[in-house]
Amino acid sequence: MVKIFVILDGIGDKSCKVLDGATPLEAAKTKNLDYFASKSNGGYVYTVNEQIAPESDEAILALLGYDPHKYYYGRGPLEAYGAGMKFKDGYLALRTNFSTVKDGKLIDRRVGRSLTTRESRELAKEINEKVKLDVPFEFKATVGHRGVLIFKGDFSDNISNVDPAYKKVGRFGVAMAGNLDRLQECKPLDPDKKTKLSANLVNEFVKKSYEVLNKDLINEKRNKKYLLAANIIVPRDAGIILPELPKMKGWGAVVSMPLELGITKLAGMGVLKFDYPEMKSTNVYDHLFKGLKKTIDESIKAIKERKYDKYFIHFKEIDIPGHDNKPLEKKKMIEIIDKRFFKFLRKKVDDLELVVTGDHSSPCELNAHSADPVPLIHYNPKIQKNDDVQRFTEHECIENGSYGKLMGKNILKTFGFI
Incomplete structure (x- = not known):
């Protein structure tokens, strides 16, 4: 049976x-x-x-x-493993969304669910080539608006989410409801130097990904078609252990x-x-x-x-x-x-x-x-x-x-x- x-x-x-x-x-x-x-x-x-x-x-x-x-131990490593990315304990992995921001306001967490597979892959390539950080990283578009971000090194995952739709409560991500139109700054949840570095790195990536994506030709074409721009990466659910x-x-x-x-x-x-x-x-x-x-x-x-x-x-x-x-x-x-x-x-x-x-x-x-x-x-x-x-x-x-x-x-x- x-x-x-x-x-x-x-x-x-x-x-x-x-x-x-x-x-x-x-x-x-x-x-x-x-x-x-x-x-x-x-x-x-x-x-x-x-x-x-x-x-x-x-x-x-x-x-x-x-x-x-x-x-x-956090969603990031699970998604990275499922996406076929190389991950070692100590690396910092986060689940991400392509999202839309305008005038500092989060317009749509999922780009209206209108991002094609080709667009997401091309935007991921732009991010990997043009976002410059002091540590190596890899970003991969997976399905639709979804993606995975890995920082390679020795990091802490005791950091808050940028995505306002999910709040970190202890180990877990907990779904939130209500007005979710403001991105959150990634904050360290303990005073350790490594934790502060990890949070700052996430914030730097979010800022620089916006600078790259907001000027990208794909998003210019989307704007002309009256489609939402996939102009920022919004991370959540950090993890350093598989x-x-x-x-x-x-x-x-x-x-x-x-x-x-x-x-x-x-x-x-x-x-x-x-x-x-x-x-x-x-x-x-x-x-x-x-x-x-x-x-x-x-x-x-x-x-x-x-x-x-x-x-x-x-x-x-x-x-x-x-x-x-x-x-x-x-x-x-x-x-x-x-x-x-x-x-x-x-x-x-x-x-x-x-x-x-x-x-x-x-x-x-x-x-x-x-x-x-x-x-x-x-x-x-x-x-x-x-x-x-x-x-x-x-x-x-x-x-x-x-x-x-x-x-x-x-x-x-x-x-x-x-």
Whole structure:
């Protein structure tokens, strides 16, 4: 019997006006997922703890059974590893966004999600060639507006974020909501000389990247097309250590983003590589739907090949409309996954064990992650159903699930997946 662990990124939501008060999960037509829910036992999950709105990095680690308080050392090194960059302990790695600033104000953290793959790669080349610092660095554009920055040397990661959307609280990055239109100065969080140097270096890079990007020909062309300029790099989630994770033997993984690639590779999973579609136009949702369908197809292919006894399947795309306040798009993505992926799984109901949940909630009307729990169902044809969950929705799993409250780091052990 194959075991399948499915993460629907950012799946949790709240009442949406455009959906007549329903959540995207409640509004979506999901007869295949609901079939599994009607045969499953349900519950709800706080992936890290009940007080914070987690980022995906610490949430994914927790869901795979790794206590983030023990194994999390910042997002930067995980993304760098997933992006195939050379990283040594002591190097300073940060996750970054191409962003738009004007008159000192942060206009858009993601350049309106309109940056093409070609543009981001060319801008990265300009940064690596024209930004001059006293220490060697490498910047790499990854997917869309995303990137990774590495300073090579011996640094401290006890520094604050430049990105106002995520605040460093202890080790973790915590999602913030509200007015996020001012870049933050990177500040040292202790008096050590190395920490001050690290913070100053980040600030210098941000300033010099702006000077290069704001004059770049690509951004001049974007301005003429009335598109937002990708004129600054905004870093966050510094790290200087790549964690050593206990290996998860017998697992295959279908993931598409650098973060999840990094974590699953470190976990020793067999990562099933595929080419995620490049963004060739400024229509990000056209790109996302293509990417979602590609990830579904590759997931089905992997499960059919059955090279592994257990599979970790991650669908990133659902998270994006939560950040963009697009409930209809989130609903449509859920329906596509149901019609394509869960319909396929339904044909194998006697030969699989299934856990479906999310890494965090991304309520559309909040435009950010929240601390709300995510729904969970556990399907095993050999286990009797003990609750009244009939649909995979927030309300049903919280109100009717027999598992009740679960913590992310305990899920796989609870269900015998590890």
